[in-house]
Amino acid sequence: MAEFRLHCFPESGGCYKVALMLALSGVEWEGIWVDYFRGVGETRTPEWREKVSVMGEVPVLEHEGRSRSQSGVILTYLSQRLGRFAAEDREEELRWILFDNHKFTSYLATWRFLLGWAEKPDPAVVAFFRTRVENAFRVVEAQLEGRDFLTGGAPCIADVSLQGYLHYPQTEWPLEMAGYPNVSAWIGRFRAMPGYKPPYDLLPGPRTPPR
Numbered sequence: 001m002a003e004f005r006l007h008c009f010p011e012s013g014g015c016y017k018v019a020l021m022l023a024l025s026g027v028e029w030e031g032i033w034v035d036y037f038r039g040v041g042e043t044r045t046p047e048w049r050e051k052v053s054v055m056g057e058v059p060v061l062e063h064e065g066r067s068r069s070q071s072g073v074i075l076t077y078l079s080q081r082l083g084r085f086a087a088e089d090r091e092e093e094l095r096w097i098l099f100d101n102h103k104f105t106s107y108l109a110t111w112r113f114l115l116g117w118a119e120k121p122d123p124a125v126v127a128f129f130r131t132r133v134e135n136a137f138r139v140v141e142a143q144l145e146g147r148d149f150l151t152g153g154a155p156c157i158a159d160v161s162l163q164g165y166l167h168y169p170q171t172e173w174p175l176e177m178a179g180y181p182n183v184s185a186w187i188g189r190f191r192a193m194p195g196y197k198p199p200y201d202l203l204p205g206p207r208t209p210p211r
């Protein structure tokens with residue numbers, strides 16, 4: 001059994017954040033596939049919530065007898081344990097992780113889900129989320145002006161966090177990227193890192209492709 005065990009499924013960019021961190025850090029890990037799409041979804045069952053996480057969300061990382069959820073907490077733990085991807089200014093790093101969880105990943109993930117997996121999504125709701133995504137991208141684009149990474153010249157866990165959904169095929173989140181050259185270059189910097197793999201090559205388990 002691997003030292004690090006990640007409860008995950010391939011379509012989850014939240015899980016990919018943690019898997020990417022482990023891969024870029026050269027750490028052996030094992031995935032435990034969660035059946036998110038069948039029926040009500042495994043994470044919503046009382047058994048799963050009792051056994052794995054009361055919050056009913058993945059990623060969940062097991063390490064040394066403790067289970068952790070919330071990607072921001074997991075990434076912080078891993079950066080401390082592995083000595084990788086820690087920003088010089090940890091307060092600034094946390095600020096971007098919080099922005100990510102509220103405004104970047106949450107809107108992007110919801111927009112992508114509505115487009116690809118929801119049954120008959122309301123076009124007005126889809127348009128609302130697209131606008132929120134564009135606003136969040138503009139913030140990140142501005143922050144990356146003159147910087148290679150969010151907090152400066154080196155990547156940190158805030159970068160890993162915000163990159164979570166950006167490595168899925170663009171057919172799943174069809175934003176016109178010509179308006180975001182800094183974001184595009186920043187994605188490319190991650191793709192060039194040793195150990196990098198895209199989500200569907202890294203996360204285990206059967207796929208549920210978009211409709």
Ligand SMILES: N[C@@H](CCC(=O)N[C@@H](CS)C(=O)NCC(=O)O)C(=O)O
Pocket residue numbers: 012013014015041043044056057058059069070071072101
């Ligand atoms: N803030 C959480 C968000 C995690 C999250 O939204 N996970 C989704 C999958 S990507 C989930 O497990 N959702 C379960 C549900 O909505 O029932 C994190 O960053 O870990």
